[in-house]
Amino acid sequence: MTEATERFFASLPSRAPVALRNSVLLRPVLTGTLQIDLVEGPTTDHWRVAMAPGQAEVTRADGEADARWTSNPRLFDRLVTGETQALAAVLRNEATLSGNVLLWLMFRRFFPDPPGTRDPRQRARERNGRPR
Amino acid sequence: MKELVSILDGNTFLVSDRRGDIEPSHDRPTGLFSFDTRFLSTWLLTVDGDRLHALSIDDSESYRTRFFLAPGEPTHYLDARVSVLRTRTIGGSFDEQLTVLNHAKEEAEFIVRVEMGADFADIFEIKAVLRKKGRTEATVEPNTLRLTYRREHFHREATISSSAAAEVDEAGMTFRVRIPPHGEWTTRLHVATLIFGARGEDFRATTPLGGTRSVGSIQVEQDELISRAPKLGCDCEPLATAYNRSLRDLASLRYESITFGSRLLAAGLPWFMTLFGRDSIFTALQVLPFLPDLVRPTINLLAGLQGTRLDDFRDEEPGKILHELRYGETAGFEEQPHSPYYGSADSTPLFVILVDEYERWTGDVQLIVALEDHVRKALDWVDTYGDLLGTGYIWYETRNPDTGLPNQCWKDSLDSISFRDGALPAFPRATCEMQGYAYDAKLRAARMARKFWNDPAYADRLEREAAELKERFNRDFWLPEREYYALALDPEGRPVDALTSNIGHLLWSGIVDPERAGRIAGHLLGPDLFSGWGVRTMAEGQGRYNPIGYHVGTVWPFDNSIIAWGLWRYGLRDEAGRVCRAMIEAAKYFGGRLPEAFAGYDRSLTDYPVEYPTACSPQAWSAGTPLLMLRVLLGLEPQGEHLIIDPLVPPGMGRIELLDIPGRWGRVDALGRSRDETS
Numbered sequence: 001m002t003e004a005t006e007r008f009f010a011s012l013p014s015r016a017p018v019a020l021r022n023s024v025l026l027r028p029v030l031t032g033t034l035q036i037d038l039v040e041g042p043t044t045d046h047w048r049v050a051m052a053p054g055q056a057e058v059t060r061a062d063g064e065a066d067a068r069w070t071s072n073p074r075l076f077d078r079l080v081t082g083e084t085q086a087l088a089a090v091l092r093n094e095a096t097l098s099g100n101v102l103l104w105l106m107f108r109r110f111f112p113d114p115p116g117t118r119d120p121r122q123r124a125r126e127r128n129g130r131p132r
Numbered sequence: 133m134k135e136l137v138s139i140l141d142g143n144t145f146l147v148s149d150r151r152g153d154i155e156p157s158h159d160r161p162t163g164l165f166s167f168d169t170r171f172l173s174t175w176l177l178t179v180d181g182d183r184l185h186a187l188s189i190d191d192s193e194s195y196r197t198r199f200f201l202a203p204g205e206p207t208h209y210l211d212a213r214v215s216v217l218r219t220r221t222i223g224g225s226f227d228e229q230l231t232v233l234n235h236a237k238e239e240a241e242f243i244v245r246v247e248m249g250a251d252f253a254d255i256f257e258i259k260a261v262l263r264k265k266g267r268t269e270a271t272v273e274p275n276t277l278r279l280t281y282r283r284e285h286f287h288r289e290a291t292i293s294s295s296a297a298a299e300v301d302e303a304g305m306t307f308r309v310r311i312p313p314h315g316e317w318t319t320r321l322h323v324a325t326l327i328f329g330a331r332g333e334d335f336r337a338t339t340p341l342g343g344t345r346s347v348g349s350i351q352v353e354q355d356e357l358i359s360r361a362p363k364l365g366c367d368c369e370p371l372a373t374a375y376n377r378s379l380r381d382l383a384s385l386r387y388e389s390i391t392f393g394s395r396l397l398a399a400g401l402p403w404f405m406t407l408f409g410r411d412s413i414f415t416a417l418q419v420l421p422f423l424p425d426l427v428r429p430t431i432n433l434l435a436g437l438q439g440t441r442l443d444d445f446r447d448e449e450p451g452k453i454l455h456e457l458r459y460g461e462t463a464g465f466e467e468q469p470h471s472p473y474y475g476s477a478d479s480t481p482l483f484v485i486l487v488d489e490y491e492r493w494t495g496d497v498q499l500i501v502a503l504e505d506h507v508r509k510a511l512d513w514v515d516t517y518g519d520l521l522g523t524g525y526i527w528y529e530t531r532n533p534d535t536g537l538p539n540q541c542w543k544d545s546l547d548s549i550s551f552r553d554g555a556l557p558a559f560p561r562a563t564c565e566m567q568g569y570a571y572d573a574k575l576r577a578a579r580m581a582r583k584f585w586n587d588p589a590y591a592d593r594l595e596r597e598a599a600e601l602k603e604r605f606n607r608d609f610w611l612p613e614r615e616y617y618a619l620a621l622d623p624e625g626r627p628v629d630a631l632t633s634n635i636g637h638l639l640w641s642g643i644v645d646p647e648r649a650g651r652i653a654g655h656l657l658g659p660d661l662f663s664g665w666g667v668r669t670m671a672e673g674q675g676r677y678n679p680i681g682y683h684v685g686t687v688w689p690f691d692n693s694i695i696a697w698g699l700w701r702y703g704l705r706d707e708a709g710r711v712c713r714a715m716i717e718a719a720k721y722f723g724g725r726l727p728e729a730f731a732g733y734d735r736s737l738t739d740y741p742v743e744y745p746t747a748c749s750p751q752a753w754s755a756g757t758p759l760l761m762l763r764v765l766l767g768l769e770p771q772g773e774h775l776i777i778d779p780l781v782p783p784g785m786g787r788i789e790l791l792d793i794p795g796r797w798g799r800v801d802a803l804g805r806s807r808d809e810t811s
Contacts, residue, residue: 021505085443088471092464093285096329105436113442120442120449120531124520124560128623 142387554675664735779804
């Protein structure tokens, strides 16, 4: 397990109020436990994220979950640094997703932009001689 | 005459020649496809070494074709001593029953051979020939041929098995058969298309709805869907045919998303057998009065896949609604951006429009409440990332120069956006119809904010912004000397002045100053835009006009349905009726199945609408066209808990009766009749 992944999970509780911001009426969609299993040879690292509107609680345990992501830890590192994208990884079968997919789609909001990405507005306005 | 024969079930489809054969092709999507992968690229039948030819074909069902074949060239068949029946069906897997009939008085021996092969091409690799990066293998087993493709963890397999004893080799199966006088021999060939997941099991085995369906269950499901649609009774035979054909095609285009386990509508055969944001939204708008059940899963998935981050490769921004989702190898290995790709600048406001329209028909308040955050994010996108230049308009410019789309409006081909003289504007571009969608989206969201989200301040703000947008738009896009709206603005703010069908979408959105609506209708139905069969995408006389140019002169049925809806909105009912009537007359020449597009030749020049060479058919939003036109002709509009029915049927069309229109009112009937007839 790497530092990037650890830092990522450590940051979730404080980022949840924005990333999982939603009305209570979305509770059924947003509420549930997502387990992330990072498999490397005989070892599996378990990360459980209990999600609710505005909240994410992270624990390290194995158990029942509403949705489950399985991949190797290197792939997950590349997700938490924005270097690759989760759905593409599922399509090429480098990762498996099961259970409540909506929960996972909400979780995607925690992944960062690819490294070095600039605001497209800034680019377009600079080139077209418009300030800001 | 039609060259290719297709069958489909959702996004599994097979395209062959008229004999039922598939030969390797790199320019046309022939073969058996499922989830954007070609599982059969060779499927070729011979009897005693001879190819066959078709005596007749029965392709009346979308998921089944029957070929009646005889060996040799067409001139030789008169005294054929043998003929072949080839019956194929599709439903997740592909099945073909081969029956060889001996017409002679004596017992006869035949060598029946089927050449089989799979190149596992991704749909994106058909046009541009690319070397496969993985390894293909053929494994021979008793009465079974297994064709596999592997690239890292990506694993696809076509398993072909025969019910009759076969000599199997790596390139096909041979059957040495002896048939009694006037007897027959049969085998059933079964082709399973397998998409392996992590644990080595078929991906679809773990999804809620399962992948493979029997022909019986397809039939039941299609019939059930169609039985829920309103019943049409009318004097106009082409309209009745088109309506029934459309319902069947819409039923056959439903597919199940492997990743999301919900039933979605594919956009069109063969190139677009997947989820498109724009296409699915327009189709949903067209079918809402008829098949509202199709709409909710589409809204949910588009909301679930709403953009969350900035990603240049995928043209993704927070709040943006997707353009296209693919399942193939190139999307998985990030060689193409479709996982999903976000390169459309109109799908986001269109999404907001659909959510509101959906509630107005169904009264499904629960969904509107649940989608509040998604709709707000979509509107934020319109005002932030959508407004690339900060001028109060939606602009687009791809950040993926290699595989992104330059034009991110519905006319997404390279030369679709031009000045009158044919010159192409620089990027970013702000096409006119997107500004109309943004205007409508804000007004509709204001209604939702006031009624369901308890946020009147937000509603006021949206209405104020919409009014400002309308004023600004009518100033900046209007060409006073030509009396129509510019197609777009270029980055300098100069109007891109070609005359195009886009002005019809402006009527639909309501952004047109009412005093100008008559002039717009005059252009739409004038000789430069109106071919007699419909409104052309680009007017005759423009620099790039070409009657067989994809977005620069052809007639698109979907486009015409939105234009008719727009004319209706401004009370221009006669004009709307003319567009509908022309399109329904055109449908007659396509057996009721309107293609993606047809040529823009003047009606006086050709007695029938000329098919566009590579048009997709069936295409969801073309299939939705007769439905929306019925809505326009009958003047159907929800108001509160009621459905307003205000028919205006063009002369000569007689009676139109639509029974059991579903909605928040339960079910109601609508009846219209041409004014020229008395009852």
